[in-house]
């Protein structure tokens with residue numbers, strides 16, 4: 078037995094607890110543990126903080142006369158107000174993870190804790206339901222009627238019902254139930270608010286694996302329960318990676334451990350959940366931002382109690398208080414959605430590996446287009462690479478060809494080249510579906526006045542307003558500013574001169590509908606109203622063949638199996654390459670490989686057509702040839718030469734303020750005060766790519782250091798030297814930024 082302080086030996090009563098609170102403060106606060114109250118490290122408690130009461134977690138305990146309370150005698154400290162005894166204390170591994178993530182991201186530990194305590198409702202058990210069952214005294218009704226008979230039959234197997242549930246099950250009015258209760262035939266009973274969950278069955282329906290899948294899954298299964306190790310399943314789109322990691326999930330279940338499968342939020346389709354159900358007989362618990370409050374509380378509690386065995390969730394599921402986690406899978410590990418950009422800028426993929434390391438279990442990363450980071454980790458032997466070079470169904474990979482828009486482009490004012498139009502026609506007449514991919518929401522990215530040159534710009538950001546024609550509005554995709562679509566130019570008053578420049582998905586859909594008036598065209602982008610349920614419905618419509626042409630943004634690029642999808646046309650393959658970010662090539666390759674990978678996944682016969690003005694670009698060539706190795710090798714060599722991740726370490730500092738001069742001024746001070754350390758290179762300040770967002774001007778600095786330098790320590794000493802920002806200036810630090 079270990080004691081309150083993590084040591085074995087004598088236990089002294091703790092009178093002072095250091096409590097971490099979910100606020101942006103660097104440290105835990107001291108509180109007095111009132112006599113008769115017992116807490117231990119990890120206990121969840123409510124304490125006063127200024128005029129408020131907040132919920133936090135005990136981070137450590139001080140025995141009577143301990144020193145960590147500083148000079149404050151325990152009697153001068155405020156009391157812990159309440160201990161949540163229904164919630165299990167956060168275990169040591171989870172507390173270590175919180176500290177680790179805070180230390181790595183330079184975020185306040187309290188802000189990381191906030192991600193753990195995300196469900197306050199979960200801390201108290203739901204009150205039991207009032208129910209009824211057959212009286213234990215065995216009293217029989219004085220007079221039997223058919224209705225009473227039915228009630229008794231329903232209750233024969235001894236289970237309890239709520240009163241209304243019983244009346245419903247027996248098909249009688251509630252007065253029949255009330256009458257039996259009044260006569261003592263029935264008695265009141267407390268029913269659990271949440272009936273016990275059925276457990277996933279690891280042996281419900283094991284698949285017939287291909288030899289490549291069998292080899293990969295055997296390695297994974299052997300690793301479960303054998304400590305920490307990271308695997309990278311590197312398998313082409315449709316190679317059956319899911320079946321492979323499901324075998325590892327099954328093994329974790331057999332060993333009595335819980336499992337977590339992370340997937341990018343957008344891929345949380347009913348199709349994925351049903352696939353889990355087919356394999357394991359029950360649906361997994363879901364965790365993502367759209368889960369209703371009560372369900373969220375139930376999952377949180379179930380994870381902590383061990384009732385929930387498998388969670389499928391978005392990145393924040395990584396901070397759930399699992400009782401006996403034995404495996405984490407990160408599907409589509411390259412996906413940018415794993416990086417959170419707000420107060421705790423963490424990458425869930427990397428922190429999943431950290432959680433596995435802390436709690437000594439295997440972590441499985443899977444992707445058809447692994448990140449450069451994970452590839453290098455596999456090349457250097459830190460991760461075990463498992464390759465699936467072929468599609469599981471035996472279907473060949475789609476044939477990708479290029480449409481050189483400089484020669485074979487469409488007429489002015491159109492966006493689909495003749496070759497692509499022809500291919501769509503062929504696909505439709507062959508009974509297949511076509512996907513037209515353009516990673517741009519709305520109708521047109523810019524509205525321009527032909528008479529005076531006026532452009533419609535966001536008042537808060539340095540971007541154009543995007544026209545959403547279906548909704549009749551102009552909208553800013555950065556701050557949410559909206560205004561009605563104009564009928565005249567506000568600068569010159571001309572009513573005939575406004576033109577939409579460039580295409581978004583709505584405009585492509587319009588062109589497709591004009592070209593193929595008999596076909597059913599469906600637009601899918603994050604503008605879809607109705608939340609995840611609506612998205613799932615639309616996905617099902619596509620799966621079931623209820624659409625002929627799908628026009629979509631990256632929302633349709635990932636994770637879905639559309640059995641009838643034969644053709645993928647990329648409307649503008651150069652779109653992502655245009656920005657100056659060194660990661661642009663990698664990201665564009667990943668996105669386009671994923672989206673073209675939707676073609677012909679089941680029956681084969683898939684085709685991809687890329688419209689491009691830069692057919693010689695390495696990304697386009699890698700996609701067209703199907704040989705990504707040369708592309709990745711060149712990317713990796715370039716990163717190595719430049720000392721960029723994963724060969725060097727990187728942090729971005731973003732200074733913003735409502736006043737441009739103030740932001741720039743402070744950013745220059747930050748640069749001047751950088752620590753003089755060998756190996757540390759500071760670039761900038763430079764105006765950020767998006768210079769104005771939500772009314773704040775932004776400047777960026779980049780700090781680069783070799784791998785062996787403790788970048789976090791340098792950053793900490795740097796920040797400590799900076800003057801406190803004033804006048805609305807804000808400084809944000811982003812370790813491992815997504816864009817360089």
Ligand code: ADP
Nearest residue numbers: 285286287314315316317318319320469470638
């Ligand atoms: P990935 O995640 O690698 O892109 P999936 O796991 O989604 O691929 O599998 C692609 C398709 O192949 C799915 O429809 C799946 O049901 C099917 N599949 C997977 N493994 C097998 C197998 N061993 N035999 C037949 N079909 C399989």
Ligand code: ZN
Nearest residue numbers: 535538553556
């Ligand atoms: Zn804006």
